[in-house]
Amino acid sequence: MSSITSSLLLLLLLLAAASLTHVIAADPDMLQDLCVADLNSAVRVNGFPCKPATNVSASDFFFSGLARPGATNTTMGSVVTRANVEQIPGLNTLGISMTRVDYAPGGLNPPHVHPRASEIVFVLAGEIEVGFVTTANRLVGRTIGAGEVFVFPRGLVHWQRNVGSTPAAAVAAFNSQLPGSLGVAAALFxxxxxxxxxxxxxxxxxxxxxxxxxxxxxxxx
Known part of the structure; x- marks a missing residue:
């Protein structure tokens, strides 16, 4: 095999690896301007089928649910309000979503994983302790306050806890239209x-x- 042929083969392998890494890292790229999810369809694919473009409206891209604090009188003292494709059909194929988490003093968003997305969290108010555990069983965490951000890598167990004496709130963004959330304790018990x-x-x-x-x-x- 010539050196030119070897170089071309190596280039093709590198391009294939880069493409695979991109696919694994987040939702696949969209192939059209928009694909508003038809949430009523009985068809299920890797995502949601598109509803007819003639039925698309601005309401498919709008959600007001993150504007108001959620009720934190729960067992864990926290509540998660999701803004993913199930609330905003226009997110279908866009590879992004958000949540809002509200915490009572001492409230905990218990250990969980997002199997399909990494997460970046931004504190709106209060002071929260954040942490995740790597596959080497190493804890990475700290306390963050209003205006600060922290990142949780995809698939790793992580949590947040309000360590202040007042209510706290945070918003999080994900590189998936439907990141999924698997609570460790609930999944096992x-x-x-x-x-x-x-x-x-x-x-x-x-x-x-x-x-x-x-x-x-x-x-x-």
């Missing part, structure tokens, strides 16, 4: 059907009584 008790007992080094107690506390109300 409140799944349907249930994860076997023996698995949880051994994984967490606890007894059957503790497993039952945690299941009761995390069961949907």
């Amino acid at each position: 409140a799944s349907e059907p249930a994860v076997a008790d023996e698995v949880l007992e051994r994984a967490f080094q606890i007894g059957a009584r503790e497993v039952r107690r945690i299941r009761r506390r995390l069961a949907p109300h």
Whole structure:
């Protein structure tokens, strides 16, 4: 094989790797001006099918739900208000979305992962502790205040906690129209059907009584 042919082959491999990295990093690129999600369609693809362009309106691209604080009288003392493709059909194929998180004093957005997106969080008010854990089991975290930002890499367990004495609020942006959110505790102790008790007992080094107690506390109300 000539050196020119080898160089061309290497270039093609590098381009393929770069393209694959892009696809893995975020939602795929859009192929048209817009594809407003038809949320009522029975068809399900990797995303949502487009509704007819003649049925598109400004309301498909508008959402006011992040303007108001959410009620934080929850078990965790926090509430998440989502602004993804399910609330804003016009986000379909655009690869972006947002959330708002409100925290009571001491409120926790418990450990969870976003399987399809990285996240950047911006504090609107208050002071929150943020952290994530790497695959090397290393904790990366700090406390951030109003006007400051912090980034959570895709797929890593992370959380936020209000460490101030007043309510706090933050907004987060994602590089996916539907990043998904999987709560660690709920996924393991409140799944349907249930994860076997023996698995949880051994994984967490606890007894059957503790497993039952945690299941009761995390069961949907």
